Amino acid sequence: MALSRRDFLKASAAAAALAAATGGRLGATDVHAAEGGIRWGKAPCRFCGTGCGVLVGVKDGRIVATKGDPAAPVNKGLNCIKGYFLSKVLYGKDRLTKPLIRKGNKMVEASWDEAMDLIASKFRESIAKHGPDSVAMFGSGQWTVFEGYAAAKLFKAGIGTNNIEPNARFCMASAVTGFMTTFNSDEPMGCYDDLDLGDTYFLWGANMAECHPVLFSRLIDNRLKNPKVKIIDFGTRFTRTSQMADKYIRFNPQTDLALLNAIAHIIVRDRLYDENFIRKHVVFKKGKTNIGYGLEDKFKFADDPKPMTFDEYREFLKPYTPEYVSKLSGVPAKTIEEVARLYADKSRKVNSLWTMGFNQHVRGTWVNNLVYNVHLLTGKICKPGENPMSLTGQPSACGTAREVGTFTHRLPADMVVMNEEHRKKAAEIWGVPAEKIPAKPTYHATEMFRALDRGDIKVLWVQVTNPFQSAPNLSRYRKGARKGGDRFIIVSDIYPTRSTELADVVLPSASWVEKEGFFGNAERRGQQWFKMVEPPGEARNDLWQTMELARRLGHGNLFPYKYVEKEMFEEYRKFTLGQGKDLAPYEAYTKARGLRWPVVNGKETLWRYTEGYDPYVKAGEGVKFYKNKPNDYKAVIWARPYEPAAEAPDRQYPFWLCTGRVLEQWHTGTMTGRVPELKRAYGGAVCEIHPEDAKRLKVKHGDKVRVTSRRGSIVLTADLRGRGKAEKGNVFVAFFDENKMINELCIDAYCPISGEPDYKKCAVKLEKA
């Protein structure tokens, strides 16, 4: 049926019409016959937040090839190695194809009916006995917009709990709170075009060459064409990025806070700032200090912002002299002076780029604020080719987690549950009474797993992510998950993972082009794709799974759609219109290689807040931070001090441990680990050690070392000459390896404002094993 129908489909218009008529369930792909009987469709890559376009080749119901999409503006035909092997990620031998229910120590195959009945009964029981806050959903920045939207709507407007969080809390939350506190609107003003148009690029704690490879190659390309281009890499580890940068500046972990204040100090001291821009567009503020680390259960924090004057800010910066910060950071005072001058150089178009080094930081919100400070002081913001740009790690961390708002405190389009007006608006669009949406946020991700451990959360559904490998201080939360009692865990995934092994029910999911989808990347670009192949066996879309639970709980009325994806999108779109977050009609995305919001009158926006580019800025206004009404439409420069990490090396644990990614493996490796070529290229986690440290420990390259923190201990192979080089007193371990779960060693300290844990800094000791 599906195939013969596909043969009818020659044009996307016809495809869309057919999809609408049949509820969008089957084969609405942009297909047409090409050589070799392969049919091609477009989709964004399944992996990182870069959001490269790929062409997907399908033959006999299977993906047989993928290519870099030459028409995609993000990547212009290029992919990284993960993108090139997309055709293999769905076809690992151990794909989950049937629902599984735990019977003692065994997982037994079951029908969808049995599994969903059991799940619904557990939800009902728990809600009746312990209230709606005893059930929770943990989702992901890999959720499609539809999946995230359905889950948020079911939990907030149906079940009536704010117990919903994405794994994006582990990776992007500090970027969000940085944007919100400085601009009162999430997501960047600039876009990837800045990578081609600028000439000075500061990378802060971002190994772009491995983690955002296609964006990095745009930078390298820019440099090849324009000899003025300089790439300066601030890091605590010498990476492939450092090696390709013009300058590598090593700093001691956590001292980025002090360095950015020192740069601001010099800019203010020497009057290198843009006075006009500051007068028109900036206010100054300070918040609380000594704000803690969230190490205790139920830790609570509320900032108390106070206005300050430019002079008071100048006073605040006084102690951050290049000499003082040089001692703290290990960066020569002369280098700090040079960097500040580069930032302020009026003939240079300056950009800052960052990812997890800033976000996974116990002062993540602060360090995001501090980099904006430098751009606001110099007025190098909201201009083509000069912007601060927060990069994201997941394909729809922006589109789903942040824009749909699948956090405990958020609602779609920058709204929050704490605000009555926002709740009213959401309730109206969702067709429920405003009282239905609870006004108080509950748990952010780390607290959610603590609540599960304590037993406050009983039923937890995990979709499209692997928290029992990726949470920090992992052992506590793994044990907590299997403590028994009323606890009941459901995990939806496409392969067996370290999370499915702890589940009571495992649901087999459809992935990527096995379903219709929509992702939003780091430059505000929304990208749609159609379903191109059937999922294997009985595997089903997570969207269907969520709606099926809704139906069984009596909330089916929340999802009254026929062509589910399209109608749901049009409903969601209502939240965005007129808010400076405007999405285009669904139809527009089926043809375009993505569109950057706000999309007004069919036109996308490259630079937000900027006259001539952003339709919300009127003629003559130049730049207007129009989302920041509470601050008179100005951006905020924050006085945020340096404060130390939650746990620093000491006698007993003398090394810093940093964790992260490598090029070939993505996240917890559940997909890339099933591609033989990628596995062969980088098969297992190793421990990068500086050769001098290794020598003292009598460890040679390839020897086994035991790495131990206060929370856990594992044995790894020492790597003294890998592609990344640890600095003295530091070690680095990638977190993808399910057999070497380094997150057992990580501390679950987090930024009190964002709730995002610091995976980049804790103390460990090393022994030859």
Next chain:
Amino acid sequence: MKKMLSLAILCMALALPLMALADEEEVPSAKEISEAEGVPPVMPHAAPPLKNGSEEAACLACHEEGKNGAPQSPHAERRACTQCHVQGEIKEKHKKKGKR
């Protein structure tokens, strides 16, 4: 089934006037498909040691012009070689070259 099919035909009929237009802007177009590049070849040898601290210099030492029997890169302007070319199985004859 029958009903579905007639519905489909109805849709096709409705969509017909759009077809000529849609054909031109087919997504993706035949041209795009033929231009697009697929999986890049893997390195059949170990990654060479850095040259003057640079990986691109090390790769391009041979692959820019195709020296020492190495295939010439069709796109030497792309400098982040290992973004796409990962290490594959090391062929016997390459075993001695480079270091792991």
